[in-house]
Amino acid sequence: MSEFGLFNYWVVMLLMMIGFYIVIAQGNLVKKLIGLTLFQTSVFIMYISLGKIEGATAPILIEGVTLYSNPLPHVLILTAIVVGIATTALGLALVVRIKESYGTVEEDEIHAKDESC
Amino acid sequence: MNMETVINMVLLSLLVVTAIAIVRIKDLFAAAMLAGIYGLLSASFFVMMDAVDVAFTEASVGAGISTLLMLTTLAMTGRFEKISGNYRPRLALVLVALTGALLIYGTLDMPAFGTAAAPVHEHVAPRYLNDSYAEIGIPNAVTSVLASYRGFDTFGEVVVIFTAGIGVLALLMRAEKPTPRTQTPTASMHEHMVLRIVAKMLIPLILLFGLYVQFHGEYGPGGGFQAGVIFASAFFLYSMLFGLSEARKVVNHVVVQILAALGVLLYGSVGIVSLMNGKNFLDYSALSADAVHGQHLGILAIELGVGITVTTVMIIIFFAFSGRNQIEGEKD
Amino acid sequence: MTILTTYISWTFLVLGGFLCISGAVGLLRFPDFFTRMHAASVTDTLATALIILGLLLQTDAWMVQVKLVMVLVFVLLTSPTASHALAKAALHGGLKPQLKIARGSNKAGQQSEAEA
Incomplete structure (x- = not known):
């Protein structure tokens, strides 16, 4: 897998930037949150890629195996995924409340309503 | 190129394709489903990377619960994104390209993917x-x-x-x-x-x-x-x-x-x-x-x-x- | 594991792989939503079953075999149900099966894709 080089990381950067683009360039708040999820998942992919060792197996200790992948990134990301869904849910809850009080989830319409008040 | 590399590359390219589809699609229902597919693909990628515990979590959260919550929200906020809108995508694109280039420049110092001697495995x-x-x-x-x-x-x-x-x-x-x-x-x-x-x-x-x-x-x-x-x-x-x-x-x-x-x-x-x-x-x-x-x-x-x-x-x-x-x- | 079981196992695996690909082709080429779903559900049930049967013959560990059988049962239980729910939802949403083949124009197919 050594011919891979840094390709893995570059793909992660590309995914991250796609998520970033959705967050800053698109006006719909739900779409923004989807973009944020993309960004988040690409960070997860980054960490897990860092933990991989060529030719190693999953870090569940069994006899006769000496090379394991690094368990530390797995631990960090495992908890981060569940925390991520909890915070995304919080964001979606805010979106629902914004929809209820503004009647829209498009960013520019919300700004327009704010200014007209 | 061994088999593992091929599967890796296929999964990563599928992730990129899905991400681009999410950017382009205006139907938010479809975008939420695509985000679910993205979660499932990354779970498969995690299995390839030996992170079985993580793959487990991502498959149930990213492909299941996250999609479900998005769809429930969309049922309340409306299915379609507004087409027009006075955003400046070109400016955003420049900013994104710049940030991406900087990040890739940052990776150049990193040890190649999969090396056992990388500093992260030494600590x-x-x-x-x-x-x-x-x-x-x-x-x-x-x-x-x-x-x-x-x-x-x-x-x-x-x-x-x-x-x-x-x-x-x-x-x-x-x-x-x-x-x-x-x-x-x-x-x-x-x-x-x-x-x-x-x-x-x-x-x-x-x-x-x-x-x-x-x-x-x-x-x-x-x-x-x-x-x-x-x-x-x-x-x-x-x-x-x-x-x-x-x-x-x-x-x-x-x-x-x-x-x-x-x-x-x-x-x-x-x-x-x-x-x-x-x-x-x-x-x-x-x-x-x-x-x-x-x-x-x-x-x-x-x-x-x-x-x-x-x-x-x-x-x-x-x-x-x-x-x-x-x-x-x-x-x- | 004898040569014979290896051959049988690989026959199953290759057949399953072929059905996966043909299901994907069908998904892209078929004219409307319901025929596409038909193609997809072939992949879901028959292809998965064949691949799991092939994998069953590959291993000797009974624990792995039990897990594979459980996966098979689970897939055979859920994927027809999912197809049923999907078709029903489409029909409910006002999407009628396309009964005549409209040559040349793929409009209806694209429409149904948007609905799905």
Whole structure:
């Protein structure tokens, strides 16, 4: 897998930037949150890629195996995924409340309503 | 190019394609489904990267619960994105390209993917892999790091999840007044005959599997976080097919809220017990005369706490959303 | 593991792989939503079953075999149900099966894709 080089990381950067683009360039708040999820998942992919060792197996200790992948990134990301869904849910809850009080989830319409008040 | 590299590259390219499709699509329902596909693809990628525990979690969260919450939100906020809008995509594109270029420049110093001598593998990981079996006595290194070595970290994460659950509850819980649309759930029920029968067969299996994942986490991939999410999904299935009011009868809302707090409390009090026995906070060797046995007990207890909190917070979040929605029928 | 079981196993695996690909082709080429779903559900059930049967013959560990059988049962239980729900939802949403083949124009197919 050594011919891979840094390709893995570059793909992660590309995914991250796609998520970033959705967050800053698109006006719909739900779409923004989807973009944020993309960004988040690409960070997860980054960490897990860092933990991989060529030719190693999953870090569940069994006899006769000496090379394991690094368990530390797995631990960090495992908890981060569940925390991520909890915070995304919080964001979606805010979106629902914004929809209820503004009647829209498009960013520019919300700004327009704010200014007209 | 060996086989593993090929699979890797295919999965990564599929991820990129899915991400680009999400940018371009205007139908938010489709975007949410694509985000689910993205989650499933990254879960497969995690399996390739030996992160079986993570893949497990991502498959149930990224492809399951996250999509479900997005769809429930979309049912309230509207399906289509506004086409026009005075945004400047070109400016954003320049900014994104610039940031991306900087980040890629940053990766140039990194050791190549998969090298065993990379600095990240030199620090604490060898100790976890070499000594954890003697110190903790369980084969799954991920669980022993998660629950024991970095137990305080995990405690923080559980508190964050609990807080997010409270936040959702505070934002979305309705005042006491009953909504006028509550009669719809029972009316549409007779149509889902096949779904309901299959679900009745599946729900006990899902619950059983959740328990297996919860208590087998020390020996194979699994643990409180994964089990909590799986356990909660059984309740989601029930409430989607039988209606929210029926599901509310099965899981009492007050009990669920108390249980969510109780999980965190269980975790914290294990730490307090070890403090009282003269050891550090969350040092489980204090729980029993034999240190390794104490670790076993401690991990079992805190994983249970994590499982309870994650399950109940997920149920709280889902019920809050669909209670807000009330319109039955967002079955994907 | 004898040569014979290896051959049988690989026959299953290759057949399953072929059905996966043909299902994907069908998904892209078929004219409307319901025929596409038909193609997809072939992949879901028959291809998966064949691949799992092939994998069953590959291993001797009974624990792995039990898990594979459980996966098979689960897939055979859920994927027809999912297809049923999907078709029903489409029909409910006002999407009628396309009964005549409209040559040349793929408009209807694209429309149904948007609906799905």
